[in-house]
Amino acid sequence: VESTNRGQFTNGGNFAAQPDQLIQKGDLLYFTEDGGSTPGVYVTDGSNYWALLEAYHERYKADETTGLAFSPDGTKLYFCIQELGWMFVVERTDGKAFGG
Template identity: 40%
Template sequence: MTTRSGLFDGAPDQVQRIVGSNQDILYFTEEGGRNKGIHGRNGGGQFFTILESPVYNSETTGLAFSPNGKFMYFAYQEEGVLFQLSREDGLAFDGRTLNVKYHVTEVG
């Protein structure tokens, strides 16, 4: 897996990997630019967004997962706000499906 330069306008940061029965998912925070938030890339090369905030302007940091993979933890650095995130369907973040926004993988 790679985070090929040019697909995001900041720089990937705080990389975490979730290994599941379906495929590996590489989760990362975007530290600047338009796409500040939590993003990922699957083994098939698709990029997706877990969240982006229209409220907080600083970078996301501190990305971590609970031992069972059902909770994601992250913070917005300058605001000092810490979040615990779970999926609405109760599955772990390595589940078979994620309801996420996919990014174009071609650099033009």
């Protein structure tokens, strides 16, 4: 997870476009970006912002992250890359639930 300041990430990503697919879990808000240069899943606690994941390869440029969802027990995060039609399942390495 990478921290950001004013929407700009140190590795060049950003979420300067419109947030999309908002999901609140505890005190954290998970969201995707609609129309950005690096599709991904982002997190905020209202004061700080983090990139949970971002797609940097050229094939993802101008694509969109969609379908953000969590499994009922919170241990799996699901999302899709729209134009490519790919779906991903993400789990924490410690086996715990994504939380807030």
